[in-house]
Amino acid sequence: MKWIDALNDFQSYLKIERGLSANSVANYTYDIKKLILFLENHSIQASPITIKHTTLQEFIYEVSKTLNARSQARIISGLRSFFGYLIFEDYIKINPLDHIESPKTGRKLPDTLSLEDINNLISAIDLTKEYNGVRIGERDRTILETLYSCGLRVSELTALKISDLFFDEGFIKVNGKGDKQRFVPIGPSTQNYITLYKDEVRTAINVKKEFQDTLFLNHQGRQLSRAMVFTIVKRLAQHIELNKTISPHTFRHSFATHLLANGADLRAIQLMLGHESITTTEIYMHVDRSHLKEVLLKYHPRK
Template sequence: MSNWKSYIKEYQNYLKLERGLSDNTIQNYTFDIEKLVLFLETNSITQTPINITEETIQQFIYHISSLVNARSQARVISGLKSFFTYILFEDYRKDNPLELIEVPKTGRKLPDTLSTTEIDKLIAAIDLATPEGERNRAILETLYSCGLRVSELTNLKISDLFFEEGFIKVTGKGNKQRFVPIGKSTEKYILIYKEQIRNHLNIQKGFEDTLFLNRRGRQLTRAMIFTIIKDLAVKINLSKTISPHTFRHSFATHLLENGADLRSIQLMLGHESITTTEVYMHLDRKHLAQVLTKFHPRK
């Protein structure tokens, strides 16, 4: 294992420094390699990243295929491919043992989408009599109207708010920054929270510029945002499984359904590749058929 440890450490540094990935993403990449290492140890296989064979990798994949679904299996294979591509580029070995290993076909599973009525109901269920209520309303409005990832929301700074210009500055994956338009009503809810609730908190050192804070004056965790949303879903008896990402997903879906073009949606979501955004195109065939009928010259 010690042999693997040093290579994994180098790989983590590469992901952090050269690819600019977040600690969270690096952890996920490393997790896949550690699964392989555990398999080798359990089966007393002494191969290293330099001499591990395609046969051993195949055995490992066969082993995990009995434990996880096709989607998780595909993720593990993809994570390992990335690691061995790095090993290859560093000239530690001359081939990638995963080159010929096929990733199981998976349909891209999309999360549930909320209707505008359901979003209104969730927001209406917030108890505005509590200080946290005003904060939570501003959080949900921001998640939905700006299409943010949960980490982008928790890291949002007061200095990122450019309300005069009608934008907020968002720091996404790999520290990439983008400007996202913000509507007047969302601005209003953020200002109510900022000026009537946040300024009464005992703000801890280091969090003076963080927009959304917990009652102890520190940055909210991702888990806290999940809890807020789950509790509201229970409150309105919502049968869908939702998370903070559902609001981002609904934001993109509603934009598409109302005629926004994919390139604009891609820019707002901060997707590096248009392919990721294209997933939304598979959502509502009925809607696309209507678009064709309405706009095509030979309808």
């Protein structure tokens, strides 16, 4: 992975998934570019995936000579967020800044939605809404149902193809990070929503030749963008006055959290999410103490 590619992906994540302002994105970018320049000036061959903890220590030591403590903390925080994003996207397993002292900031995951929140968001969709004769309300409901029921990344959702649907077997084929394919189970209810959209809504769209097999389309017959899915979610949250910062990824996070809270095996959740390492799956889990107590009382031989 090249630095420029990682930086571009990170910028898109900050804009689309986290909804940060242009100024905030520019600040993150500035800090990462300082690191890239340091590597170039010292002829250090290291990619975002292979860079070592010691190299980052050297970089921070050098910038600390000309920056005050507040600016140093900002750079460390920005770099930690960048490498946290790479963990979030399953490129690396450990944040190389974990043992470098800085103000405790942590990597903030999207708020978890309750089942009531999800039901309220979906119920707020105007199913009669049309655009250029296309019933986009029906499409949007199908998108949210699929995000939540299958735990997909937004990029996996927008890339989903009709030929990836194996409803007779109860699965969909998902193309994940690094072109890794996995089969994710899909429930009858979500199958019905997809079938309704595919057979009654999508057929009204003048589909461009190169997107004939793409499932979710915009009214112009092209693949739906990640930014559009984010906009759909954001508008619905504003409509119901949901006091949480959410994105399409919040549905994936909620999918995993709700499965775990209801007794699902962590390994099974890992496979459905497409995580190479189970430690990545654990990042998504916000298990309260009451759930841990229930597990102990149910499974420990000497309660």
